[in-house]
Amino acid sequence: MGGALLVLWDIDQTLIKTDGVGTEAYSEAVLETIGSPWRGDMTFNGLTERAMAARVLRMHDIEPDPALLTLFLANLERSLLARAEAIKARGYALTGARAALEALGGEPGARQSVLTGNFRTVAEMKLRAFDLHSWIDFAIGAYGDDEVERNALIPHAWRRAEARYGRVYDAAQTVILGDTVRDVEAALAHGAAVVAVASGTTAAADLRDAGAEVVIADLGDTAGVLTAIGRATEAAGRSA
Structure with a gap:
């Protein structure tokens, strides 16, 4: 993959499910x-x-x-x-979530956090519940505490990442992974890369119609996830 990369994960139905x-x-x-x-x-x-x-x-x-x-x-x-x-007790990590987080954690230059509608406290609780928190830097995430509209969240992650690491991540160095049309729209609103994951209730075709160039069925193929991220950042770079 190579180079600086800010990876921002959605949580519910992308990494985990909580069963009601x-x-x-x-x-x-x-x-x-x-x-x-x-x-x-x-x-x-x-x-x-x-x-x-x-x-x-x-x-x-x-x-x-x-x-x-x-x-x-x-x-x-x-x-x-x-x-x-x-x-x-009732929820679970989705297939491939841990492996994808771990693989990205081994990529030089990659930083991982979340872009989620959850409160920050709840985001941390959910990922800790399934031992998925180790690869996530919650201090550079963007949360439901920050804004009403999801489309406004990415700048919070950029600002926090710059303050923490002294690096400015541009749109092509930022990738959102999420399962809804709103995840896609949030990325595209700022020119960021997006990998849409059809692991929730939104069909792959609907994610493509929303503008996602890269859509995967789930996180089960770790190498495929990394390839998808590479394709998405290349697409974002071409559009910049």
Whole structure:
């Protein structure tokens, strides 16, 4: 692969699955915040927690004013963190996730972190639950704490990486790996490379239609993952 590379992973349905634990946490947070039973759904793939929280409150006929949204997010974060053992027991790392992280960890010049809609605390908890955290530098990631819209997250990772390592990563040296159209859109909004992984509920064809030039079925072929990253960064370089 060679050269400087900033690899930013999505978490849910790209590296791990949590088998409905998130819905349970949202249900508890809704009841705690507004006193109403859960009647929402969790079909908004790729949203940040801030965006998802606002939508969920509106599903319950509540307008998410800033004070209420802050309270709901605090309750939600606490509810998610309280389910660490449930996530570990019921969830799992997706096939090839550990091997891909380890292989990239051995690439000179590559730094790995996350670009995720999760709170930072929850992102760390989830990856620690499946022992996937060792290759991730959480200090240079971008999180649902940072922005409402996922498209605005990449600059946070760039700023943090520059502050930590004294290196400016350009768009062609930055690759997003994720399973949703929103992951693809976030990368393309900044000219970054993207490897779309069809391991979630979004079909490969839909990921291509969203603009992903490189789409893989899953992380099961480690060499294939590295090749895909190389292809994606080459494509981003041509478009720069």
